[in-house]
Amino acid sequence: MNRVQSVLYPYVSVDCVVFGFDGERLKVLLIERNMNNSSEGLSDKKLPGSIIYENEDLNTAAVRVLHELTGLKNIYLSQFHSFGNPERSNNPRDKQWLERTTKLKIGRLVTVGYVALIKISRKIIFESESTTARWYDIKSLNTFQLAFDHNKVALEALNYIRNKVKYETYTLFELLPQKFTMTQLRNLYDIILETKSDVRNFQKKMLQVEGLEQLDEFQKDVPYRAPRLYRYNKRKGAAPSK
Amino acid sequence: MNRVQSVLYPYVSVDCVVFGFDGERLKVLLIERNMNNSSEGLSDKKLPGSIIYENEDLNTAAVRVLHELTGLKNIYLSQFHSFGNPERSNNPRDKQWLERTTKLKIGRLVTVGYVALIKISRKIIFESESTTARWYDIKSLNTFQLAFDHNKVALEALNYIRNKVKYETYTLFELLPQKFTMTQLRNLYDIILETKSDVRNFQKKMLQVEGLEQLDEFQKDVPYRAPRLYRYNKRKGAAPSK
DNA sequence: CCAAAAGTGTTATCGATACACCCATGT
DNA sequence: ACATGGGTGTATCGATAACACTTTTGG
Numbered sequence: 001m002n003r004v005q006s007v008l009y010p011y012v013s014v015d016c017v018v019f020g021f022d023g024e025r026l027k028v029l030l031i032e033r034n035m036n037n038s039s040e041g042l043s044d045k046k047l048p049g050s051i052i053y054e055n056e057d058l059n060t061a062a063v064r065v066l067h068e069l070t071g072l073k074n075i076y077l078s079q080f081h082s083f084g085n086p087e088r089s090n091n092p093r094d095k096q097w098l099e100r101t102t103k104l105k106i107g108r109l110v111t112v113g114y115v116a117l118i119k120i121s122r123k124i125i126f127e128s129e130s131t132t133a134r135w136y137d138i139k140s141l142n143t144f145q146l147a148f149d150h151n152k153v154a155l156e157a158l159n160y161i162r163n164k165v166k167y168e169t170y171t172l173f174e175l176l177p178q179k180f181t182m183t184q185l186r187n188l189y190d191i192i193l194e195t196k197s198d199v200r201n202f203q204k205k206m207l208q209v210e211g212l213e214q215l216d217e218f219q220k221d222v223p224y225r226a227p228r229l230y231r232y233n234k235r236k237g238a239a240p241s242k
Numbered sequence: 243m244n245r246v247q248s249v250l251y252p253y254v255s256v257d258c259v260v261f262g263f264d265g266e267r268l269k270v271l272l273i274e275r276n277m278n279n280s281s282e283g284l285s286d287k288k289l290p291g292s293i294i295y296e297n298e299d300l301n302t303a304a305v306r307v308l309h310e311l312t313g314l315k316n317i318y319l320s321q322f323h324s325f326g327n328p329e330r331s332n333n334p335r336d337k338q339w340l341e342r343t344t345k346l347k348i349g350r351l352v353t354v355g356y357v358a359l360i361k362i363s364r365k366i367i368f369e370s371e372s373t374t375a376r377w378y379d380i381k382s383l384n385t386f387q388l389a390f391d392h393n394k395v396a397l398e399a400l401n402y403i404r405n406k407v408k409y410e411t412y413t414l415f416e417l418l419p420q421k422f423t424m425t426q427l428r429n430l431y432d433i434i435l436e437t438k439s440d441v442r443n444f445q446k447k448m449l450q451v452e453g454l455e456q457l458d459e460f461q462k463d464v465p466y467r468a469p470r471l472y473r474y475n476k477r478k479g480a481a482p483s484k
Numbered sequence: 485c486c487a488a489a490a491g492t493g494t495t496a497t498c499g500a501t502a503c504a505c506c507c508a509t510g511t
Numbered sequence: 512a513c514a515t516g517g518g519t520g521t522a523t524c525g526a527t528a529a530c531a532c533t534t535t536t537g538g
Binding site: 440442443446447464465466467468 | 526527528529530534535536537538
C-alpha cells in the first residue's frame with residue numbers, strides 16, 4: 001500500500017441539505033461564497049458544507065458547519081449517505097474555491113451527507129462577511145447546476161426524506177407553523193410525495209397519528225370559511241426513528 | 243481553521259458486514275489478523291475493512307477490501323451508514339494493530355459501512371498469510387467484544403437488513419441455495435426478524451412475490467414427507483431497491 | 485401404526501381507496 | 512346570491528392475522 005501524501009489523501013467533509021416549506025413550495029437552503037477579492041463573475045451555489053475538524057464527530061461537524069454558514073442552531077440533522085467518488089471535486093472552479101476557503105491543497109473529498117427539515121420561519125443569517133444563504137425552490141435541483149456533485153447529493157437527500165415522510169409522517173410537522181390547518185399539511189404532503197391525496201382520506205389518516213391534536217381555534221382573516229387549526233404535541237407523538 | 247497534520251487528520255476506511263445463513267442461524271463474517279511476528283495472546287476479531295486508496299471510490303474500495311481479506315468476488319454491497327466518532331480507534335490494541343497493518347500513524351478513522359447478504363456456500367479464503375476469516379453466530383455481536391466500534395457497526399448493519407428484509411423480502415433469496423423449501427425460507431425470515439410466522443400465511447405471502455417459482459421437484463433423502471422446492475427467478479423479480 | 489414434518493382453506497379485522505354533497509364566510 | 516375553500520361519511524377492496532386438520536414418508 002502506498003504511503004499517504006497529505007495532499008492527495010481524501011479530506012472528510014459534511015454537507016447539510018436543509019429543506020423548508022413556505023406554504024406553497026418545498027425549498028432547499030443553498031449558499032454562495034462571497035469571493036470579495038475578485039469580481040470574476042458568478043460563483044456557483046452550493047450546499048452548506050465544510051471539512052471536519054481533526055477531532056470532531058461527524059454529527060457535531062454537521063451541526064457546527066450548518067451553524068457557521070447559516071446561523072441555524074438546534075437543528076436535528078440525520079445522516080443519509082456518504083459520497084466518495086474521487087472525481088466529485090475535479091471541476092477547476094470547485095477546486096479553486098476549496099483551496100481559497102480552506103487554505104488547503106485538497107485532492108479529493110469524502111463527504112458525509114446530512115439532511116434536515118425545518119420551519120422556513122427559522123431565523124437564518126442570510127448575509128455574512130463570507131457567505132450568502134438563500135432558499136431555492138427544489139426544482140432548481142433539476143434545472144441549474146450546483147457546485148461539486150451537490151445536485152446528486154441534494155436529490156438523494158430529497159429521496160431520503162420522501163421515504164421518511166411516507167412512513168413517519170410526523171416528520172412533516174417540523175416544516176409547518178406550530179398551529180396549522182389540515183389543508184396546509186395535505187399540501188405539504190402532496191408536494192413532497194408528488195401525490196394528490198383525497199381530502200377525506202387524508203384527514204382520517206392524520207387524525208390517527210399519535211400526538212396530532214385538533215384545536216378549538218380557527219384561522220383568522222380569511223375571506224371564506226375559517227379552517228380549523230391543529231397542533232402536534234411532540235411528547236405524545238411517535239419516537240423519532242432513532 | 244487549523245492546518246491539517248497528516249498524522250491527525252482522519253483516514254477514510256470501509257468496513258464490510260457480510261451476513262450468511264447456514265440453515266439454522268444467521269452468521270456474520272469476521273476476520274482475525276495473524277500477528278505472526280509475536281505470540282502476544284488473542285488478537286481481537288474485526289469486520290473486514292481497510293483504508294481506501296488515494297484515488298478510489300467508496301464502493302470500489304469496499305469491493306476490493308472484501309476481496310482482499312476474504313477472497314469473495316462479485317458481492318453486492320450496500321452502503322448503510324458512516325461512523326466518525328474520534329474515539330472509535332482509541333483502544334491501544336486497535337491503534338497498534340492499525341499501525342502494524344497499514345504502516346501508517348493513524349490518529350483517527352472515518353469509516354463508511356457496507357453490508358451484504360450472501361449464500362454461506364460461497365467460496366471464501368478462510369486462511370491466508372495474514373488473515374483468518376470465520377463465520378460467527380450473530381449473537382456474538384452481543385456477547386463478545388470486537389475491535390474498534392465494530393459491535394455497533396455490525397448491529398446497525400443488522401438493523402439495516404432487517405428493515406430491508408421486511409419490505410423487500412426478495413433480498414432473502416440471496417442467502418439460500420438456488421432451490422430451497424418454503425420452510426427454509428420461513429426459518430430464515432423468522433430468524434432475521436425475530437418473528438414466528440404462521441405457516442399458511444407465510445406461504446400465501448411468498449407465493450405472490452414476483453419471481454418466486456414453485457418447482458415440481460422435491461427434496462430428496464429426507465426421513466419424512468419430502469418438501470417441495472422453490473426457486474427465485476431474478477429476472478422476474480422486483481428491481482433492487484436502488 | 486407411529487413419529488415427524490409438509491401441506492392446505494376459511495373467516496375476521498384493519499387499513500387504504502373511491503367517491504359527492506352541504507357548510508361557513510366575505511363580497 | 513354567489514364564489515371560495517372547508518368539512519364530513521359510507522361502501523368496497525385487498526392485505527394481514529388467526530386458526531386446525533389431513534397427508535406423506537420412513538422406521
